[in-house]
Amino acid sequence: MLPVKELQERSDRHPKPSDIKFQYGTAGFRTLGKTLDSVLFRVGVLAALRSKKLDGKTIGVMVTASHNPEPDNGVKLVDPRGEMLESSWEAHATALANAPSSVAFVAAVDELVRATKIDLSIPARVVYARDTRPTGPQLVTALKDGLEAIKAEYRDAGVTTTPVLHYLVRTINTKGTKDSYGEDTEEGYLTKISDAFKKLLAGKPPSPPLLIDCANGVGALMAERFKAYLGDIFTIDVVNADLHTPGVLNNSCGADFVKVNQKLPPSITLQPGQRACSLDGDADRLMYYYADEHGQFHMLDxxxxxxxxxxxxxxxxxxxxxxxxxxxxxxxxxxxxxxxxxxxxxxxxxxxxxxxxxxxxxxxxxxxxxxxxxxxxxxxxxxxxxxxxxxxxxxxxxxxxxxxxxxxxxxxxxxxxxxxxxxxxxxxAHKSFSGVEWDSMYCDLPNRLVKVVVSDRNAFKTADAERRLVSPPGLQVKVDELMRKYGGGRSFVRPSGTEDVVRVYAEAATRAEADELAFRVAGLVYDEAGGDPSQRPK
Ligand code: G16
CATH class of the missing domain: 3.40.120 (Alpha-D-Glucose-1,6-Bisphosphate; Chain A, domain 3)
Structure with a gap:
């Protein structure tokens, strides 16, 4: 039986903002952290139901907004083998998150239980973690309230990276089986990876120290912890590891900054020949780069x-x-x-x-x-x-x-x-490659990524693995016309699933052409969709 009274009373403490429509997007729910209280409560309930549906397997919940700016936050569910939530459940997540009242929420839960034939007598198990965002602790409190409302067993993995949480989910669920993936602890994770890495480096000439830009996020904690496990076999220099100053997370640093701006974070200087890398705010993305003999920056994406x-x-x-x-x-x-x-x-x-x-x-x-x-x-x-x-x-x-x-x-x-x-x-190390040799495997076409702020990104719909727009009608024809003007040029438009923007990508034979094509397509998107005038792409 559903604990209807408990669910409803606790849900009342986490009212849904009436003016927001939440959407389980590319990587879960993601928007301004201060608006997500009700979502976290409901995700707690949903994670427990998912666990019951999967015979009591442990489900993961990660509270993070990854590469997004610091005021954003988000939450994503992790299925038992450590993979992302099965897509058919994304619609259930969106439905529960948008129920307008606690009564409607409980009715939606009841409906989900019936529709997916969940046996409520099966215990629910959930493991959760969060990154370092300031809204994290409060959102975790709401999540726990949801878990307790439905009487789930839970484990708090604390402040850690998204990949550690995924690792924990898999190791918890495979513990003691032939598919065991390792020890279900952070130490288990650090040991498994560092031991394999040390074996791979054994007998090789020493690698130069690796500078790691941690985007002032939770990756800094994990990079620091790895140091002790690597010993003197490999040296890590951790930079952008400020977890206390407000506003610094992903700000002018980190993997997304490097990829989008195609330049070094201003806080980093590289010596000629030096290579380095940037993580994003929850350490699931990696961007490499190096300085050539003239000190020129080259990105290895x-x-x-x-x-x-x-x-x-x-x-x-x-x-x-x-x-x-x-x-x-x-x-x-x-x-x-x-x-x-x-x-x-x-x-x-x-x-x-x-x-x-x-x-x-x-x-x-x-x-x-x-x-x-x-x-x-x-x-x-x-x-x-x-x-x-x-x-x-x-x-x-x-x-x-x-x-x-x-x-x-x-x-x-x-x-x-x-x-x-x-x-x-x-x-x-095995190929005896420097950044230069790695980079020379092929030569990147110059490319540009532009964000366009529009009134409704959902008006943009794509097909063919997002390479073509099917809505707004007629826009793809205009993009095609523009592309033809740039020999070998390619561009596409798609709505972001993590930020409230439309993204435009373009590549062409020269840097000038790639930039021009990207900004002209972005202009088309802006004109079509009536974006914020202050944000018109220039
Ligand atoms: C998330 C997803 C990635 C995706 C990225 C951008 O990354 O996990 O697979 O490429 O968002 O998605 P979009 O262009 O739809 O905003 P992260 O690192 O932010 O979790």
């Missing part, structure tokens, strides 16, 4: 990471004699640089899917080894159970040992900036 990592895994699979049994594939989105797609397509199967790790992750599961990194640096590598079984049972060789350690250094549950950085460093 998610596409470059894909190319480096996929090529190395293909080499190892071949050297292990498993290339007939293990096929490696790559997943990209429309944001992938055209040059990367061209380079990879000549060598491997490449698939394009809509933006959002959830889409890439599911597509990657279709391969024996699926490598996915969004251009923004969010990604990981998945090894199918059959591929892992083959790798662990095949005749040992040095290539195979490397492959096994590569599997352990990777957090297969979700994009993990720190684990990905160790993966990159291991591959660079």
């Amino acid at each position: 998610g596409d470059k990471i894909t190319t480096l990592v996929a090529s190395y895994i293909v080499e190892l699979v071949k050297a292990s004699g498993l290339d007939e049994q293990i096929k490696v594939g790559v997943i990209q989105t429309a944001y992938a640089n055209g040059s990367s797609t061209k380079y990879l397509s000549g060598r491997l199967p490449v698939k394009c899917v809509p933006t959002g790790v959830k889409h890439l992750h599911h597509a990657a599961e279709q391969y024996d080894v699926g490598v996915y990194f969004e251009a923004n640096g969010h990604g990981t590598v998945l090894f199918s159970p059959a591929a892992q079984e083959l790798i662990s049972s095949h005749t040992p060789s040095s290539a195979l040992t490397n492959l096994r350690n590569i599997i352990d250094v990777i957090n297969q549950t979700v994009g993990d900036a720190l684990s990905d950085a160790f993966l990159v460093e291991a591959v660079l």
Whole structure:
């Protein structure tokens, strides 16, 4: 039986703001943190129902707004194997979040229980964590109220990164089984990844210290903790690790800043030849870069990471004699640089899917080894159970040992900036590559990303893995006309699922053309949708 009275009374303490329509988007609910109290309460209830539906498996709840500005916050649910919430439940999340009153909320819960045939007698288990945002503690209080209202068992994983929370969900649910993924603690996470990394670096010439820009977010805590586990095998220099000054999170630093502005955070200076990387606010995205011999900045984004990592895994699979049994594939989105797609397509199967790790992750599961990194640096590598079984049972060789350690250094549950950085460093060490050699695998087409503030981003609808607009009607034809004016130019328009904006991407043969195409398409979007005049793209 549903504890109707309890649910209703507690829900009354978390009223839904009448003027906001919440939406479970690219990465859960995400908007101004101070408006999310009711959403967190209801997500607590929803997470418990999801757990009951899945026979009491532990569900994860992460309170974060990742790359967004500090006043934003958000919440996303994590399914039992550490993957994003099954998409059919996103609509349930949106429905519960938008019930106008506590009575309507309880009715919506009742409806969900009936529609999805949930056995309420099954216990519910939830693990949650939050990042360092100032609205986090209060939102976690609302979440706990929801969990208690429906009598769920819960575990507080504290202030930690999104990838650690995903790791915990998977390890809790596989504990003591043949699929065990490691110890279900932060120490277990740190040990598993650092041990594999140290084995991969053993016998290699020492790598230079790696400067890590932590976006003044929770990644700084984890990067600091890794130091003790790495010993003197590898040195990390943590910068932008200010977790106390208001307003500094993701501000002029971090992976999104670097990717969008295509320049160094102003707080960082690189010596010629030095490489470094930036995380985002919850440490699930990674952006690399280096200074060349003239001190010039060069970005090594998610596409470059894909190319480096996929090529190395293909080499190892071949050297292990498993290339007939293990096929490696790559997943990209429309944001992938055209040059990367061209380079990879000549060598491997490449698939394009809509933006959002959830889409890439599911597509990657279709391969024996699926490598996915969004251009923004969010990604990981998945090894199918059959591929892992083959790798662990095949005749040992040095290539195979490397492959096994590569599997352990990777957090297969979700994009993990720190684990990905160790993966990159291991591959660079094995290939004896500097940033220059890595970068020279292919040459990026100049590109530009522009945000357009419009009155209603939901008026923009896309098809063909977001590469074409189907609404507003007629706009795609105008974009096509513009594209034709720039030989080899490509542009697309899509609504963001994490910010209240429409995004425009363009790439072309020259920097000037890419900028011009992006801003002209952004102008079209603005004119079509009637954006905020102060924000008209220039
Ligand atoms: C989230 C998603 C990513 C996505 C990004 C931007 O990242 O997890 O998969 O690429 O948002 O999405 P959109 O363009 O729809 O705003 P994060 O790092 O913010 O969680």
